[in-house]
Amino acid sequence: MEKMGTAEPNFEQLFEEKKRVRNPFVPVGALMTAGVLTAGLISFRRGNSQLGQVLMRARVVVQGATVALMVGTAFYYGDNPWKKPRRPQTVEKVFATNNKHDTGNANVIASTRSQQIPGIIGSTRSSEDENVRKALVQFMEKLSAGHEQNDQNRGWDISSDPCNSTWKGVDCLGSQNVKRIVLNKFNLTGIFDAASVCTARSLLVLSLKENNISGFIPDEIGNCKRLSHLYVGGNRFTGDIPDTISQLRNLKRLDISNNYFSGELPDMSRIPGLLTFFAENNQLSGAIPDFDFYYLKEFSVANNNFSGPIPDVKNKFGEDSFTGNPGLCGTLLSKACPPSTPPPKKESKHSSADRFLIFSGYILFAVVVLLLFALYLFKKNKSKRETVNVVKNGKVANESKEPSSNSSEFKTGGHRSQYSITSAEAGTTSSSLVVLPSPVVNDLKFEDLLRAPAELLGRGKHGSLYKVILDNATILAVKRIKDLGISAEELKSRMQRIDHVKHPRVLPPVAFYCSKQEKLLVYAYQQNGSLFKLLHGSQNGQVFDWGSRLNVAASIAETLAYMHDQLQEDGIAHGNLKSTNILFNNKMEPCISEYGLKTDALSRNVAYSTFKLDVYGFGVVLLELLTGKLVQNNGFDLSSWVYSVVREEWTAEVFDRDLISEGACEERMVNLLLVALKCINPSPNERPSTNRISAMINTIKEDQERSITTEP
């Protein structure tokens, strides 16, 4: 069930725009300055000295500043006049029409993207094509600068179609858009015009290995949003690796080895699912930044100038990956790190103006917090005087003697009645809240939950879900379960078992509460929403492409297989797997939520069938990914529709039209469909194990990867 609740960011914001700025305190600082100054001015002008009214006014102004802040932040994520280019722009922007693609303006991007879908807007599509062609020719001219033998640019000619002719190194992989550019050992001696090449927004693979290309990698590389493979190893690149590289959320393989890159690496942990990182033989320095070592398969930073401790590589990489960095220490290199030396600090890359804004941001932030705190104390005192807490039939209600506009403003728990628990219960059972070890909350009290305002997000068949904001601004999702049917002790051991198994892609409960009247499960709130929302919510013209869907399928299959393996003996399956229970964490990685809530798996037979139910649920998720259609009636409607279409041999009709327009490979989609059909087999015994499913999907993924990396 997907309804109500706060508006979630759209796909574009999540995947692309959101990460453009590293420090939001720059706009925050400036806007708060404006807000607080305006507050002061208003109060001063009206000559009002009553603390309450001044505070009230400040509050209004702060709210205004917050709105301005949101607008300002959106503005900042686009073309922000404060955001000065960090590094010299090596490539001038040539085509005015293309420049608008680089503005970061979501609307412009959305409209230009829709133009890329063949057949939607015919005439704009051809002018778009022409722009891409021009930009690509420009890219090649700059790459091959000064080489006579490169004339005719290896068939890269504005008058011909890159997908239909003789453009060397270009491949559209059966679609109408450029997907792969492989120019390895082309004796290229020019510079890398990322702004131009990234005009081809469908580009998945860019390989420039073993040439003599020099200069920087320009910031505009961040515009190649769909890039999954970037190989620039074996050139003469200099300068630092641009921060924008960490905006390439689809990047799987990155090779920058054997160049002259220097400076510090950006935060690579922001690229979820990076499989390869080769940076050996450069002059990179500073600490090795965070990587998602859980997923990395190949990694080397050997022969650079890195310093500080080697991060936890989860036993996946050995000494070879780190040798040749005299400043590095750690057990891998048999060189103990000095206990008191903190890891070298990253030097701030902000300009002094930025630093000033950040600093004033912090100060003003503190001032605003103090003001709000004073306001809070003032209101608390006031309400003590004016409000009587009346307990009726065990429910708490607020009754104001003198209802006023001011007092009503402070009844923030407007939705609270839906969530509130009898005061008698609150008073006697607070010790029953079990808080599991987690970085999300460490000292959560039952009273904190009761006190916090709650917003109903949805009412599913297993209960209701509330978004709860604690006093310290931590946001939680509290599931109020109906008919749990097990004792507090059983729930406790089940939750602790799930927590103990720990998989980074399973959202563990952070706390739970179980009494006769109430069963609550508390999770960290995931701002990025669910797979359901991504597939069926408003995407504002954004693309959830085949590669991303396949990654979600593979990742969930792998996670489910692990959980089933670990919890087989305990008989704990998920029990209610569906797209609303697949949530995206802050790195946009898909995570399984509400694992183990279905609690009727008590006998071996029932447990077995619950595991098979998970397989069915996963099959329906696969069908949703492939068809883009809504699930109703527990997936039964969707699976019977798919069966009927497949039986009549209209297989292509099954697939989401967005996938077809994107040019996704039909053979691989059919293969995934076959896996889905196996999973939804009406006979549970015929359904494959999750290990088998994961292996089958990985084969499709490898096949996909091979197809885009194989050189033409």
Ligand SMILES: Nc1ncnc2c1ncn2[C@@H]1O[C@H](COP(=O)(O)OP(=O)(O)OP(=O)(O)O)[C@@H](O)[C@H]1O
């Ligand atoms: N931890 C969370 N953070 C953010 N959103 C969440 C979280 N857990 C669930 N949601 C979302 O809140 C909405 C309501 O969740 P709820 O679990 O009530 O729905 P459901 O999965 O359809 O119900 P049920 O699990 O009872 O069948 C869903 O859209 C779900 O994706």
